[in-house]
Amino acid sequence: MSVYRLNHAVLYVRDVATSVAFYRDVFGFDYIPNGDGFPGAAFLRAPGSSNDHDLGLFQIGSAARPSGAGRGTVGLYHLAWEVDTLGDLEDLAGKLSAAGALVGASDHGTTKSLYGRDPDGLEFEVVWLIPADLLTEQDRTRAASIRPLDLAGEIARFGRDARGGIGVSRAVAEAVR
DSSP: OOOOOOOOEEEEESOHHHHHHHHHHHHOOEEEOOTTSSTTEEEEEOTTOOSSOSEEEEEOOTTOOOOOBTTTBOOOOOEEEEOSBHHHHHHHHHHHHHTTOEEEEEEOSSEEEEEEEOTTOOEEEEEEEOOGGGOOHHHHHHTTSOEEOOHHHHHHHHOTTOBOOSSHHHHHHHHHO
């Protein structure tokens, strides 16, 4: 048996209400009531998801120090949330920017990514994957590099409503062999 998908993520946060508001308002996650079973916790579901929850948040209080992951301790660097269309990526770029949470945008050849930080400074990526049948040799070659993202150019190339690919990494790996 092998793992083939991430089902959900759980984050420790300072204030669960602040984090719920962020993931609800920016990403459109739905709050899943948990009754009194988990005080100080919240469970959220991404739009269109069939999961019980995609994100769990556990409050540890305002005295919590920032994560040192990657700066002085080991730990998770970021989660990558996938969007369906380039239009979704563009909309999220606006929402992240308005929330003061957008910290970068990169073109990885086969993927187009935004980077942001939540209210606790935890980093995440939002990614659109080029469908395997639309990948060019240049896209595959650029997969080994990171360039600034020209989102308007990508929308001009693929269209705002272009649906992203599934399993692009596997298709790219097989093409490189």
